[in-house]
Amino acid sequence: MKGITYVLLSQICFALIGVFTKYISPSVDTFTIVFFRVSIAAIFFLILAAATKNIRQLSLKREDIRPFFFLGVMVAFNFVFFIAAFSYTSIVEVGLLCSVTPIFVYLMASKVLKEKITSMGVVALAIVIVGIYLMNSTGFESSHLMGNIFVLLSCVFAAGQVTYTKLEERDHTSLDTVFWPMLVASIFMSPALVGFSFSSVPLNIYMWIVLLGVVATGFSYLFFAKALEHLEAGKYSIMSVIAFPLISIIFGVGLFGEHLTASMIYGGSLLMLSAVIVHYEKSPLLNAGFVRMMNQKLLRILLGLRLKKY
Template sequence: MNVSAMVKLTISMAIFGSIGFFTINTGIPAVELVFVRCICATLFLSAMWYLTGGHKTEIWNKREVLQTLLCGVFLVLNWVFLFKAFEEMSISIAISIYNLAPIFVLILGTLFLREKMTVSGVLATVICFVGSIFIVGIESFQSIDLFLNSGFVWALLSAICYALTMFTSKTIRNLSPYATTFLQTIVGIVMLLPLCNFEVFVGLSTSNWLYILGTGIIHTGFVYYLFFDSIRNLSTIIVSVLVFVDPVVAILLDTIILDFRPTLLQTFGIVLIFAGIIFTVFKPNENPTNNVVNEENVS
């Protein structure tokens, strides 16, 4: 057991668990925040890629590069939708729905890779679906307006794009994590530049800028570095357990600092969602997409 790698992964997941708290304190919308995040990640990880000498031994493959660029589109949309969800709903609720991604990976594998959907997979999907209804609130599904304004759609789209990110990166083997992330964040810069309203950066406080740079440099650059530096030295089962530090920290911060108080039904919904996810992740013999879920589970 590599204790150093475990510590690095735990720290990276704990830091990422605070991204919701940072996001709502930046004072800028989701698109502009993700744009800054892509710039910071590109600069930070490119520097690490260069300093570690990885750029000298990089193996470039045209198919993998194109696949990575497509993966980058899903990754950037995943970030935008997640941050928009934070604008509309509690961090705890958004993160819980966002972590439905492993379930969607299982469904994608069934639809496109002809992987057999097992009884346990169907059960986990149903459990998570019911949990989602409880966590958002049954009343939010009583009218289209309430449903659209609940933030549920943004959170669900973020989970789907997260799953597509994991799914499309499944067969990338030769490109290093640094090269992969570099290409993905470059895609984000190109995608979001035309959509950015740079006027939102005018009049921001020093505190806003600290949160913005923290989201870009710490939550993206530093966290990705720790994550990539640790998972190669850990077993899949250890990674599976430690990635749950992320939502736990997010929910604790939301409860302690932002005074989020879930109702009984919302609490039950959170429990159902994570029960379904854990049930999916820890069924390696029945779930062929297990390795994808575990090894790519970082945002």
């Protein structure tokens, strides 16, 4: 039960990124928001390490500089595209589109970690394409299209971050692989402060900025780590793929009156389904009979969908 609670808390914190950004973005540009987010998060993890007497875990060797720099740059690009997306599209669409991240991780792992792409993986990729099409079935000239593209780019960098972190965690602690990339990202994004006027931003906006760095970033990673103490990584991934879109829908519809169309439901459901398939394609449950059954059901679903505009 504790594991499930931590999963929900981590996804609530993560979904709050969209809420806080919607409040901040009218007064602060995307690059500055990202700078504050990663800087505050780095300070949060430094304080956490000191409070838990794990400051020695933040050791940095000379050979670590290059990989952590590379990881930090990926974090910066991931956050920039993710934050920018909320200026063009809704929290609901961002939440649903983020379901494709495991697919990108799957593709990168096949290249970097030499993991084999299976037939079910190919099926999942096909479902992703259909799901993304349905998500944009209101027209590719839609004002939300740019935001959706930013979300997908963010997912690509997030997948790279996850894959590269897997490599680094072989020789480093989890605290290492979070703190140093955040610090590097803050240095990388520091030019955003050039010309920024602190006095022109209302004080209440700074409150949202602090919450973005501490709650939506710091605590989301903390609850994520706590969840993995009680659950296997695969179970966490499945639960997060389902929980994050649902929580995003609640925030988007409940707080900002965003609309949830039929095309979003169809497309988002397919994206979540593809993520589930990727996670379970190596499970013993997926024997030949089960795979055939899944393929038949998916075929009926896809043939039953009308690719019309909503």
